[in-house]
Amino acid sequence: MNWTVALPMYNVSPRLRDGYEAFAAALLLQAELDHDTTLVRDVPLPGFWARAGLLLSQTCGYPYVTGLRDDVTLLATPCYDVPGCAGSDYRSALVVRAASGIATLADARGRVAAVNEPHSNSGMNLLRHAVAPLARDGRFFAEVQWSGSHATSVAMVQAGAADIAAIDCVTWAYLCEERPADVAGLAVLGYSAGAPGLPLVAGADVPAASVERLRAALLAPGPALEATLAPLRILGFAYRDDAAYGRIAQLEDEAVQLGYPSLA
Structure with missing residues (x-):
């Protein structure tokens, strides 16, 4: 074969x-x-x-x-060996524009989320888990936009097309190292729960x-x-x-x- x-x-x-x-x-x-x-x-x-x-x-x-x-x-x-990882567990970095006025996850209520794929743990499942306690009647965001990739989600937040994205912390660390211009003006609001x-x-x-x-x-x-x-x-x-x-x-x-x- x-x-x-x-x-x-x-x-x-x-x-x-x-x-x-x-x-x-x-x-x-x-x-x-x-x-x-x-x-x-x-x-x-x-x-x-x-x-x-x-x-x-x-x-x-x-x-x-x-x-x-x-x-x-x-x-x-x-x-x-990146921030957000502990052994073989990882988390998602919750990424926003530094000047967005979003200082806590609750501040992202009614904003636009960029999400890479419906089947993504880091982009979808961990973000859903993070905002679930804050949701009202099954809603938290004004809109969810499916971007197709973590890198595109980051670009959407940076450009103002979205306000927040959950980015696999390994991807985020790689982007910071390899493509610093792509993360300029962005900040990590916090991290999601951990998972393998x-x-x-x-x-x-x-x-x-x-x-x-x-x-x-x-x-x-x-x-x-x-x-x-x-x-x-x-x-x-x-x-x-x-x-x-x-x-x-x-x-x-x-x-x-x-x-x-x-x-x-």
Whole structure:
């Protein structure tokens, strides 16, 4: 079989895209799975994660708990060295314009939210959970605009087309480093609740022995693989099982119980 590899989640610059591709190559080499493999970019999400022949990818926890469990196997979750992360947990940075007059989350009532995707944990689920206690009759925002990506949400807030966005804290840290002009004039209002970060996964077709080799390499990286981590601000990896990712569904349930099932 010709296997497919894609790590699409954090490629906000050419340097990071190349860094994740170097990481993937080193991982496959250490796991001795570097044959008949095609690395692809610009993949259609979330459908790509259920594609036949998927060897390695990184997914968001929300689509995993809401529909991908039977299509992928959890390998390990990165531990990022950025504000908002604690071990393999991460949070969303609640981003506003510094001059917007929004000093607390309650001040964002009646404003416009930019959200990357309906299936995003960081952009949608964590924001829904954050504002659920403040919602009235199922509403909090004047409007929710779907942007298509975290970077576009940031651009919308900066331009005044939206007032607030919940941005994966790893993406936010990467944007601050790689594209400082894109975050000029913006501020972090606070952070969302935490949840397990974006896991590396293997596709349903990957044999169990190959899954174990991939996971073992991630949990005990050799020198070549280790050298690819620091440029990505990855400290290491932790195995988080299916039960750990149930935290994401719990956050959704808490918003629903407060009468706020959808961002509005």
